[in-house]
Amino acid sequence: MSEVLSLSPPPAVRRIATRLEEAGYETWAVGGAVRDQVLGRPAGDWDLATRARPEEIRRVFRRTVPLGIEHGTVGVLDGGKLYEVTTFRRDVETFGRHAVVEFADDIEEDLARRDFTFNALAWHPLSGRLLDPFGGRGDLADRRLRTVGEPAERFAEDYLRVLRALRFAGQFHLDIEPATWEALRAATPQLVRLSAERVREELVKVLTQLRSASRALDLYRAAGVLDHLFPELAAVAAEGGGGELWATTLRAVDAVPPSRPTLRLAALLHAVGMPPSRTRDLRGGWRYTGHEVVGSRTAGDVMARLKSSNAEREWVTRLVRHQNDLFPPDAPDAGIRRWLRHVGDDLVPDLFRLRFALWRAGRSSGERPGDLLARWAAARRVLRASPPLAIADLAIGGHELKRLGIEQGPRFREILEDLLERVVEDPSLNRPHVLEEIVRREWLHE
Ligand code: ATP
Numbered sequence: 012m013s014e015v016l017s018l019s020p021p022p023a024v025r026r027i028a029t030r031l032e033e034a035g036y037e038t039w040a041v042g043g044a045v046r047d048q049v050l051g052r053p054a055g056d057w058d059l060a061t062r063a064r065p066e067e068i069r070r071v072f073r074r075t076v077p078l079g080i081e082h083g084t085v086g087v088l089d090g091g092k093l094y095e096v097t098t099f100r101r102d103v104e105t106f107g108r109h110a111v112v113e114f115a116d117d118i119e120e121d122l123a124r125r126d127f128t129f130n131a132l133a134w135h136p137l138s139g140r141l142l143d144p145f146g147g148r149g150d151l152a153d154r155r156l157r158t159v160g161e162p163a164e165r166f167a168e169d170y171l172r173v174l175r176a177l178r179f180a181g182q183f184h185l186d187i188e189p190a191t192w193e194a195l196r197a198a199t200p201q202l203v204r205l206s207a208e209r210v211r212e213e214l215v216k217v218l219t220q221l222r223s224a225s226r227a228l229d230l231y232r233a234a235g236v237l238d239h240l241f242p243e244l245a246a247v248a249a250e251g252g253g254g255e256l257w258a259t260t261l262r263a264v265d266a267v268p269p270s271r272p273t274l275r276l277a278a279l280l281h282a283v284g285m286p287p288s289r290t291r292d293l294r295g296g297w298r299y300t301g302h303e304v305v306g307s308r309t310a311g312d313v314m315a316r317l318k319s320s321n322a323e324r325e326w327v328t329r330l331v332r333h334q335n336d337l338f339p340p341d342a343p344d345a346g347i348r349r350w351l352r353h354v355g356d357d358l359v360p361d362l363f364r365l366r367f368a369l370w371r372a373g374r375s376s377g378e379r380p381g382d383l384l385a386r387w388a389a390a391r392r393v394l395r396a397s398p399p400l401a402i403a404d405l406a407i408g409g410h411e412l413k414r415l416g417i418e419q420g421p422r423f424r425e426i427l428e429d430l431l432e433r434v435v436e437d438p439s440l441n442r443p444h445v446l447e448e449i450v451r452r453e454w455l456h457e
Pocket residue numbers: 041042043044055124125126127130131169171172216220
């Protein structure tokens with residue numbers, strides 16, 4: 012079953028397909044790009060599938076990169092861009108983490124091993140024919156997500172497909188067909204067998220590829236993914252019974268643009284300290300005193316489990332820790348400098364972005380947006396003057412203290428901390444002779 016369809020791939024796709032076909036190897040465009048174009052959306056990377064074996068692909072093109080020869084993938088350079096060209100494959104052995112594949116002779120077999128009907132489309136760049144053996148196009152038209160073949164089997168072959176299904180459903184507004192949904196929910200306890208890297212990559216795709224990540228993330232909740240992979244977030248979703256904290260969390264994630272995935276992660280994790288620190292206040296309501304500290308630690312645990320980089324983990328834990336630390340709107344500049352020293356001036360732009368997202372999500376109801384903007388402007392004004400905020404910014408250091416006859420030791424640091432406190436109050440003091448004068452007077456009692 013096939014029909015002719017006009018898609019618009021970059022010229023390189025047609026060039027590469029032509030070269031392979033002229034050498035006698037049937038070649039198709041496959042995967043996400045075909046799906047996106049059939050949906051009428053701009054396509055991401057165009058991938059090609061061919062009957063040619065990797066060594067044959069490398070013989071046809073002058074400039075190739077071995078991307079994964081054992082999986083049959085060769086990168087072909089055209090117009091400064093790399094295109095993935097992969098030999099037709101079939102699954103031979105599967106065990107829930109990664110399918111083991113071998114080369115196949117026809118495109119139908121290759122399509123049959125793909126996960127969802129709309130991902131099992133192939134388009135011929137020369138003839139314009141669309142192959143759609145599993146009715147993927149109709150599913151897209153009806154906004155339906157279905158696995159290729161028996162859902163429970165397909166999820167058991169590779170449990171990552173559970174997360175992929177929820178991402179695609181969120182991204183393309185699809186309803187998951189009942190049998191697929193049932194098998195998917197039943198498969199969620201097995202997700203713990205996936206490697207941290209694959210889970211993290213999927214989450215990053217949700218955060219970077221979906222303007223509204225909330226739909227996919229709420230499907231994570233509904234399917235039971237949170238219970239097994241992110242129990243800390245399952246507790247957020249269960250907090251208060253009405254799902255209000257979870258709804259706010261999702262709105263906060265969506266209020267951060269997808270171009271800032273680390274900040275989105277901070278928004279997603281900002282409330283994880285709340286369920287464990289809940290206590291009754293005197294009037295019988297709830298309060299969450301100190302949740303930022305607990306939450307910061309918990310967010311760090313989640314990210315360690317995902318094997319996030321140390322830098323990203325530290326950034327997110329600092330944002331969660333300081334989410335509610337803002338100087339009062341009428342703070343004097345010295346107060347703003349003390350605050351900058353406390354949270355770390357490098358964090359400031361993201362901390363304000365997080366505050367804006369939380370405000371837009373309805374998190375800080377008492378706050379007026381004008382106040383937040385005014386504080387942002389004040390913090391920027393103070394920062395522009397590059398005030399001394401760390402010991403390294405002081406106009407004198409250990410060298411000068413030694414010259415004043417002070418022995419190196421714990422006292423050194425004490426003195427420098429004292430000087431820093433003074434120059435944070437009044438940056439005009441940060442000159443060598445003024446600071447030396449202070450040391451003489453206050454510490455050497457000269
Ligand atoms: P995106 O690039 O946005 O993640 P995509 O559909 O292009 O979406 P890729 O991971 O690039 O996803 O994979 C390309 C194609 O390979 C998919 O369209 C699908 O046909 C197939 N595929 C990818 N991962 C799997 C999997 N775990 N199981 C089965 N088929 C898969």
